[in-house]
Amino acid sequence: MKLAKAQLVQLNSKKADVLSSGKGCFKGQCGVSSKVAQDLELALLVQAAAEKVEDEQLVYARKLLNICDVLASKTCNFVQKEVPFCLETQFISSQSILEAVTAAKKVHLMDFEIDNGSQWTLIMEALAVSHECPVEHLKITDIVVSDLKDLKEEFYNSVADEAVAIDLAYRLWSLLAWPNHLEALMAVIKNLKPSFLVLKEVEVYAKALTFLERFNEKLLFISGLIDSTNSCMEKHILYRKLVEEVHW
Secondary structure, eight states, X not given: OXXXXXXXXXXXXXXXXXXXXXXXXXXXXXXXXXXXXXXHXXXXXXXXXXXXXXXXXXXXXXXXXXXXXXXXXHOOOSGGGOSSOOOOOHHHHHHHHHHHTTTOSEEEEEESSOTTSGGGHHHHHHHHTOOSSOOSEEEEEEOOOSOGGGOOGGGGOOOTTOEEEEEEESOGGGGTTOHHHHHHHHHHHHHTXXXXXXXXXXXXXXXXXXXXXXXXXXXXXXXXXXXXXXXXSOTTOHHHHHHHHHHO
């Protein structure tokens, strides 16, 4: 995305027409394969379309997006799945937790945002059919407190021989204004000695004044999410396939 942005800035500085100059502008560059060149071209056109929307040149923006549709339909890789994208991390978290507790006889899952608990069914099913090291006891604890600073270690009802996995989703941001409360919470979690800790927080700044600024921030954020999925989960992993088929 950043390479494409740099090329777009260069084209804008020359007052070049993106529709004509952007097409094929990465082909033939040293070390760039035809596949990568197509991905860079798509990234450039998406960002150019956002600029045209910002400038209220909606007809031009639609032309650019139509080209993006054509490019994205030829193949389907991670660059070409970025718009639209649904923020979905539970499948990745489940796979990571399973790998962390794979040798445990007793598993204790702690959730700070359990809702109806349906997100844990994947792990329950996977543990139920595990034959290499079958789980004897599975416990799921819903952590419910009015204020995270009030958490005490005894609330968790954890025992020494359990493999503990903690899912702390979108909660730490609420403690940023009170660093001592955040430190107290992390101290409690540290004392539990979890086998795995899932931290999910939105890092994108979405309060910029202009559409283009918000678009660029979210585009880089989504790119990072997709890159992390590509790095952390092999293509044959079931959860990754489900994420791609349902959300991307």
